[in-house]
Amino acid sequence: MRLIFGLLVMAVWAAGQGHQATPLPRQQPTEDPAAVERGQALFKSSCGFCHGDDATGARAPDLLRSPVVLRDDGGNLLGPTIRNGRPDKGMPSFTTMKDDQIAAIVAFLHHQANLALHSNRVARDYPLARLLTGNAQAGKAYFDGAGGCSGCHSVTGDLAHIAKKYSPIELQQHMVYPSGNDVSKTATVTLKDGTEYRGKVVHQDEFNIGLMCDDGWYRSFRADEVKISEKDPLEAHRELMRKYTDADIHNLFAYLESLK
């Protein structure tokens, strides 16, 4: 009965997923890189003295926070503002500026605003130079000593050439808390008659455990009917998270990053 009900609920749920309203993407103007570059140079020479070379403000306001920039659509507001100036606020007019020059400045400003809008991204190609602030020697000492890393890992074994395998930021993340098949939790499930099944834990909640067993079969068990003995290779990493200083992390990263 419970199974039938569960299937019914899943069917209803799945049916709904197919008809989800598609949320509209946030507007992401893509500016022509050549125009942005031209605009940057023009902005720097004509506007940077007051608004800052990157348009984030100096003597005059930060334009990335400006309602005029944020509400502008292809220069419809910025164009007249540049051409006419804002005499009441002390901004001169740029009457001699040509249309293509204004268009380039507009492209640059939208590009800068877009960078700010997406400043909450730490991409896979996050630069190594930003991450590499630690001391590799100190990292090696931590690896072999206080960190206890060498108890499970070897730089000539499982970690050999580890820096080639991951981008720098991925290496730092995996170093602190690895993910992937090779670090999955495993369990041995013992039935009441003594039969044992061992395998990778692929589902676990309060009521059931599901194993991909060593023999290639998926088996699930009611948690209250079996004995479960778990082995989690990541436990030591979780314990370490409370012990690390950030300097330890940066040193250890510098050491692992040297393992090309």
Place this chain on the structure above:
Amino acid sequence: MIKYPRACVCGSVLMLFAAILCLAADGGLDPQVLLKPLGKDWPTYNGDYSGKRYSSLAQINQTNVRKLTLRWILQAQSVGIKSAPLMVDGRLYFTTPDNVWAADARTGEIIWHYYRESQGDHIGNRGVGMYHDWLYFETPDCHLICLNAKDGKVRWNIELADPKLGYFSTMAPLIIRDHVIVGVSGDVTDIPGFLESVRPEDGKVEWRWNTEPGVGEPGSETWPRSGDAILHGGGMTWMTGTYDPGLNQLYWGIGNPNPVLNGKIRPGENLYTCSIVSLNPDTGKLNWHFQVSPHDTHDWDATQTPVIFDDEYQGVHRKLLAQASRNGYFFVLDRTTGEHILTKPFIYTDWAKGIDSRGEPVPNPEKEPTPDGTLVSPGSDGATNWMAPSFDPETKLFYVSARRLWSIFYMTAEGKPEGWAGRDRNLWANSVVEAIDYQTGDIRWKHEIGDGEGSAGMLTTAGKLLFTADNSDNLLALDPATGETLWHVNLGGKMLGAPTTYELDGKQYLLTPTSNVILAWGLPEE
């Protein structure tokens, strides 16, 4: 582009049915009803003004919860439901971004559906507020729309703030007498937050309270004197607050400051971001404030429900307010004055150097985001988040969906920080339902709900039951005194809102929004 709103009524049979129900629904919801404790209906986002999410209904109780069976299923044909369905006069009103539905609370049949396509962030919508026959709905493009509860027709539509500047909205409006209290969302651009009261008749603004003080006003000293930081300081009002009719105080949790992860250009405590505030709902004047995360640099908004209850505290009867906050700390205040009573972490945290004499955590500057990464517990998703907590006056325990969550915070800004100016990357998350003794802040019991981030809220009832869901899509009925599981069923989808309950024709219903489906549970017919 904004398309014209349209309401559709589904099928002639339903129209007839709706017409009959409309007669029954005449008069709608008198705001005076909201002054009473939660009864058979569920007329506001939190059920009643207190935020306790405790129902006095006890037909479903510990002796029969194992017999719970499905009454009906409603397929919303939309994204996940994060709203609390209101139940008034036999009708449900619930939402997702751009959508409002009215449905028959006895059968789950849809009576009308209002849809309005909009630009803006569609992260979620918490539901509608109701005043007599009118519903109030906030949209992803930060409009406030007044609908006729009878048929979903638009009465008026106003813009609360300009979506082009980065505003959107998520909260369920709160009705207090003849005030409609509305707030705004958005933190990818550096815009200031506010709370407003508008007139139910026409949406005309009665007052606006800005979440940053004006230059020169008290609190402005917590921002830099030069520059424009205070004018672009964030502090959104994402979630619905609570209200004490006796004190006539409105309580609201305020969002994080901007730029979000980089505080270098906003040295100071940055009031009233990450604060619990008390306002006069008639004037919008600030009564008191308490800042749970001074100078936040981790996106830990303090928008979690400020739950209010009266009880003895160390032998003295007090009017209390409690919040389990996203930063990992549990706070108890005297809600008359804002006097601090208790601060205690409810998960392991490593970002504060201690608690100061005001009861506020003192942030450790070394735990601010850096270009090379700073390991912090909790991550920006928070030790808890939008998931509704509950307070059970019988057990006197505060229940929260808590997360153990580790994350590395990076500061990405090279020049002047703008917007988020950084981000954290999650490493590991694991969730637990906790019962907090508000007298001591001690965790009375924990109920593990699995790896990952919990997303379901709480409901407690006089049936001595606590309903919530785990991270494997199981609906759980727990003993609120011990945390023991009394009943469960797999829902087949994620609960993103919270369970609610109501009584109709002498029958108690339990509602569980699950993904984009609402499931209604009840006891089998005799």
